[in-house]
Amino acid sequence: MAAGISSRLLESLTSDRIVAAVLVLTICSFVIDFTWKPRYPQSLPRVGFGDSFVGTVKNWFYFATRYNSWVTEGYDKYSRHGRAFVVPSAPSRPQEIVVPRPQTAWMLELPDRVLSTKEAHRDALYNDYQFFGVDDQFPIHTIHKHLARNIVGLIPGVQEEVHGAVDAAFGKDTENWRSVNLWEAWLGIVPRVTNRILVGTPLCRNREFLDSQVAFADDVVRNSFIFNMFPRIFQPLVAPIFVLANWWHWRKSHLVAKPAIDRRLRDMARKDSGADPSYEPPEDMITWLIRQAQADGLASELNSTMISKRLLPVEFAAIHTTVITGHNLLLDLLSSDPSLNYLATIRDETASALANDPTWTKQSLARLHRTDSAIKESMRLSHFARALTHRKVVAPRGITNPAEGWHAPRGASLMLDLAGTHRDPALYADPDRYDAWRFWRARNACAGEGAAAGEGGGVEDAAEVLRVKRLGMVTTSAEYLPFSHGRHACPGRFFVAHELKMVLACLLRDYEIRPLPARPRPMWFGGNVVPPVAARIEVRRRMGTV
Numbered sequence: 001m002a003a004g005i006s007s008r009l010l011e012s013l014t015s016d017r018i019v020a021a022v023l024v025l026t027i028c029s030f031v032i033d034f035t036w037k038p039r040y041p042q043s044l045p046r047v048g049f050g051d052s053f054v055g056t057v058k059n060w061f062y063f064a065t066r067y068n069s070w071v072t073e074g075y076d077k078y079s080r081h082g083r084a085f086v087v088p089s090a091p092s093r094p095q096e097i098v099v100p101r102p103q104t105a106w107m108l109e110l111p112d113r114v115l116s117t118k119e120a121h122r123d124a125l126y127n128d129y130q131f132f133g134v135d136d137q138f139p140i141h142t143i144h145k146h147l148a149r150n151i152v153g154l155i156p157g158v159q160e161e162v163h164g165a166v167d168a169a170f171g172k173d174t175e176n177w178r179s180v181n182l183w184e185a186w187l188g189i190v191p192r193v194t195n196r197i198l199v200g201t202p203l204c205r206n207r208e209f210l211d212s213q214v215a216f217a218d219d220v221v222r223n224s225f226i227f228n229m230f231p232r233i234f235q236p237l238v239a240p241i242f243v244l245a246n247w248w249h250w251r252k253s254h255l256v257a258k259p260a261i262d263r264r265l266r267d268m269a270r271k272d273s274g275a276d277p278s279y280e281p282p283e284d285m286i287t288w289l290i291r292q293a294q295a296d297g298l299a300s301e302l303n304s305t306m307i308s309k310r311l312l313p314v315e316f317a318a319i320h321t322t323v324i325t326g327h328n329l330l331l332d333l334l335s336s337d338p339s340l341n342y343l344a345t346i347r348d349e350t351a352s353a354l355a356n357d358p359t360w361t362k363q364s365l366a367r368l369h370r371t372d373s374a375i376k377e378s379m380r381l382s383h384f385a386r387a388l389t390h391r392k393v394v395a396p397r398g399i400t401n402p403a404e405g406w407h408a409p410r411g412a413s414l415m416l417d418l419a420g421t422h423r424d425p426a427l428y429a430d431p432d433r434y435d436a437w438r439f440w441r442a443r444n445a446c447a448g449e450g451a452a453a454g455e456g457g458g459v460e461d462a463a464e465v466l467r468v469k470r471l472g473m474v475t476t477s478a479e480y481l482p483f484s485h486g487r488h489a490c491p492g493r494f495f496v497a498h499e500l501k502m503v504l505a506c507l508l509r510d511y512e513i514r515p516l517p518a519r520p521r522p523m524w525f526g527g528n529v530v531p532p533v534a535a536r537i538e539v540r541r542r543m544g545t546v
């Protein structure tokens with residue numbers, strides 16, 4: 001009898017019925033998703049097709065191609081006049097409230113228990129699946145606490161890594177011009193240099209380890225795009241399949257890193273027990289994670305499996321962000337009018353900073369005002385996402401905006417519009433032009449004002465020194481958001497500034513580079529920019545540098 005029922009069932013499973021069932025299931029799941037999402041007050045203006053059911057479906061359909069223009073429209077109509085507005089999101093994500101610039105301080109000063117960075121990142125990156133449910137706050141806290149205080153001592157090691165990585169990426173042929181894929185070159189440089197401060201030598205030069213970290217980061221980005229398109233109700237079914245790739249790449253990196261991590265754990269334990277008091281562990285993320293776990297009494301953190309998993313969110317935060325930034329920087333510089341002499345000027349500035357001592361120091365790096373300005377300007381103009389500051393309302397009763405009176409319920413999503421701000425002519429003259437010395441001139445004007453105002457004090461005056469310093473690339477503000485702003489602003493930015501300046505100095509010292517006839521254009525996909533990864537540049541090693 002049972003056999004009869006199952007054979008009748010099988011017979012009734014025609015392909016038409018299967019397709020229809022999947023379609024009905026998908027529509028039902030999107031409807032359920034729709035009802036789960038936070039609702040925003042009608043007093044908040046909308047861009048896109050609005051939030052009726054039909055409007056929502058159209059928003060999902062056009063999200064990938066129109067998101068950027070929706071936010072631009074909202075910026076012009078509302079943000080410029082100090083008003084918040086609502087922008088559609090990908091199918092599985094709640095719509096976002098775009099908070100205008102004058103309300104930045106209000107938004108970023110709300111405590112994490114009210115408006116959460118962690119929950120916003122967790123939702124956007126699907127941390128529970130993609131990072132195997134391992135909480136990212138421990139490594140983030142570790143970076144906040146240990147990186148800045150060790151950064152000066154890390155400079156010589158980073159410089160050594162930069163030289164090795166630039167040589168490997170661009171070659172040593174002084175006779176012939178070589179065509180190099182710029183994206184691949186940065187992927188050869190950044191993971192190695194960044195891992196010098198995360199895992200130290202020799203692991204930071206291990207190709208298998210680095211490739212696994214890059215592949216893991218690619219998995220996170222790709223899967224986030226995919227999960228964004230699936231109704232939330234399906235995610236527990238679909239995500240475990242997709243994150244097999246994440247698991248595989250973490251496992252590969254762990255197998256390579258395990259001996260080094262185990263050795264570090266042993267050596268540090270021997271030092272602590274007094275068996276080897278002279279041992280000094282290298283300053284890198286592995287050491288900092290061990291110290292932090294010891295300080296917090298977290299014995300469960302002290303093994304290679306946990307440490308290698310704790311590295312993942314930081315590798316993810318550090319690698320692609322820097323690769324895209326370096327890639328944009330060179331594209332902006334190389335496609336600028338050659339008569340502006342950007343490259344030669346940066347080359348001269350970096351060479352003269354190293355004239356007395358070939359090793360970079362905090363002081364010599366801080367003297368690179370033009371180089372700093374060129375990088376800062378590229379990060380202003382050539383951003384890689386519409387927004388990099390997102391927050392989720394976690395307060396059970398939601399939040400009320402004091403300036404406009406709107407209420408955002410628990411689960412609502414808020415963001416700051418980086419691209420609109422960075423291209424606002426009220427803030428930046430001729431905002432669509434790459435003007436490498438824009439911030440250098442502002443710095444000089446500021447220093448000049450100080451000199452004129454103070455009785456011969458000039459930039460020697462402490463307050464003036466501070467004001468001039470604040471024009472540097474690591475200073476965040478409501479008007480300059482590539483590293484976000486407020487207490488969760490990127491803790492890696494001081495390192496990034498050093499890294500990019502050293503790479504640029506090394507590259508321009510050792511190579512001639514041909515200008516590009518035009519800036520290769522990136523493409524928008526939803527809220528993110530897809531970099532022009534096929535772009536190639538022509539380089540030749542300078543005579544006498546090998």
Ligand code: HEM
Binds near residue numbers: 139388390495
């Ligand atoms: C050009 C390169 C980089 C850019 C543009 C960048 C940008 C950002 C942005 C926009 C945030 C989000 C902050 C927020 O939500 O308000 C962030 C967070 C973070 N970044 Fe970076 N980042 C870069 C490189 C790095 C590097 C090299 C590291 C580590 C060595 C790093 C570590 C982190 C960490 C740990 C966080 C989380 C901070 C927190 O939640 O408190 N980043 N970064």
